[in-house]
Amino acid sequence: MASKSSKLAGTVKAPGDKSISHRSLIFGGLAQGVTQIEGLLEGDDILATARAISAMGARVEKLGEGRWKVTGSGRLQSPIDIIDCGNAGTGVRLLMGAAAGFPLTADFTGDASLRKRPMKRVTGPLADMGATFIWKDQEDRLPLTVKGGNLSAIDYTQSVASAQVKSAILLAGLNAIGTTRITEPEKSRDHTERMLTAFGAKVDVQDMGEGWIISLEGGQSLTGTSVSVPGDPSSAAFPLAAALIVPGSEVTVENVMLNPLRTGLFDTWIDMGADLTISNRRMSGGEEVGDITARYSQLKGIVVPEMRAAAMIDEYPILAATAAFAEGRTVMRGIGEMRVKESDRIALMVAGLRACGVEVEEETEGFIVTGADSVRGGAVVESAHDHRIAMSHLVLGLAAEHPVSVLDPEMIATSFPGFVQLMNGLGGSVAAGKAA
Numbered sequence: 001m002a003s004k005s006s007k008l009a010g011t012v013k014a015p016g017d018k019s020i021s022h023r024s025l026i027f028g029g030l031a032q033g034v035t036q037i038e039g040l041l042e043g044d045d046i047l048a049t050a051r052a053i054s055a056m057g058a059r060v061e062k063l064g065e066g067r068w069k070v071t072g073s074g075r076l077q078s079p080i081d082i083i084d085c086g087n088a089g090t091g092v093r094l095l096m097g098a099a100a101g102f103p104l105t106a107d108f109t110g111d112a113s114l115r116k117r118p119m120k121r122v123t124g125p126l127a128d129m130g131a132t133f134i135w136k137d138q139e140d141r142l143p144l145t146v147k148g149g150n151l152s153a154i155d156y157t158q159s160v161a162s163a164q165v166k167s168a169i170l171l172a173g174l175n176a177i178g179t180t181r182i183t184e185p186e187k188s189r190d191h192t193e194r195m196l197t198a199f200g201a202k203v204d205v206q207d208m209g210e211g212w213i214i215s216l217e218g219g220q221s222l223t224g225t226s227v228s229v230p231g232d233p234s235s236a237a238f239p240l241a242a243a244l245i246v247p248g249s250e251v252t253v254e255n256v257m258l259n260p261l262r263t264g265l266f267d268t269w270i271d272m273g274a275d276l277t278i279s280n281r282r283m284s285g286g287e288e289v290g291d292i293t294a295r296y297s298q299l300k301g302i303v304v305p306e307m308r309a310a311a312m313i314d315e316y317p318i319l320a321a322t323a324a325f326a327e328g329r330t331v332m333r334g335i336g337e338m339r340v341k342e343s344d345r346i347a348l349m350v351a352g353l354r355a356c357g358v359e360v361e362e363e364t365e366g367f368i369v370t371g372a373d374s375v376r377g378g379a380v381v382e383s384a385h386d387h388r389i390a391m392s393h394l395v396l397g398l399a400a401e402h403p404v405s406v407l408d409p410e411m412i413a414t415s416f417p418g419f420v421q422l423m424n425g426l427g428g429s430v431a432a433g434k435a436a
């Protein structure tokens, strides 16, 4: 439960980036030799990926807080037991791509939320490359069995900008015959391309302006390396959002990754009039990072450019929470993908915000929030096993008139373990518990 707080103030460090944490374990498991990881996000999603890659033959050791060592043999093998990826769409989709490249059989499943998410977007192109997928229960949904090996490269054009689909195909392409080519009409996050290069693979990227073409020659092997995981902009968004909407606040989040394919939310907040400053820009682990300071701001509603959607797709829930305090309408469109994330995030944000007294219009591929000077709150919100829906409503509760509770708050640990303590350390009033 989150209650109206007086100002938030202080400096905190963002938890490790979820996308890069998954990849560091998976690529380390695929590589030959040792991969040393610093700053790994130790969230439930990532721990599930660590167990999965170890079940497929890599040696995975925790050396200290955020410090992990993965020793790979350059190949994956059939796991004995079914692999449970928990809540992690990125985990299961990338692991299926990696597994497809080897002559192995692996069963994958996940929690109730993950078993509702579409998988054909990944299994379709992987099957075109030569892998076999057997649906256990229902087509397009986990659980399923992957039979890999003997792949041929494909030329694939993405219909939606999805880094998960792109990454699964590229990982399979490492062990395919021929050159795998992916055309993205809109750019999705490029962590796989950058990290494969750091692991010694040759990835060719042809920039086409709005989109790009990524090519990778088959038969390449990866070599273990060191990975320093930068802070996650998607997690940094929550304390920064709280500072923007709780009067008198000033919060700095240090070490936030500033990859332009991830920072659409910060650009959007600045367009809405947010007092957001980025300092200490530097390079760390192949990515630009910086420290972001947010001060309480009277935000103004805007039409969020649809072109920005891929660079902030996970951030619309927290954007909507801040839009509830903005002057006028915040129009968020071209975001149908939000409906197939850890939950139907459009439906849940619409329901949760309405329960808190906020005016919201729902559209098929978007929603519009009309802000107000004060938000009533005073609701128990369904989060449907979705960490970002839970955190977004708790942040809203810090500035609402009456407390806001969320169901399934334990899901927050998938991406942001320590969220409650961090927010309270800044002066927020969040009570942990079954219905936080």
Ligand code: S3P
Binding pocket: 018, 019, 020, 090, 161, 162, 163, 164, 165, 167, 188, 189, 313, 314, 337
């Ligand atoms: C991710 C890609 C995005 C994002 C997810 C993480 C990744 O999904 O929503 O949280 O690490 O590649 P899509 O690729 O399906 O858009």
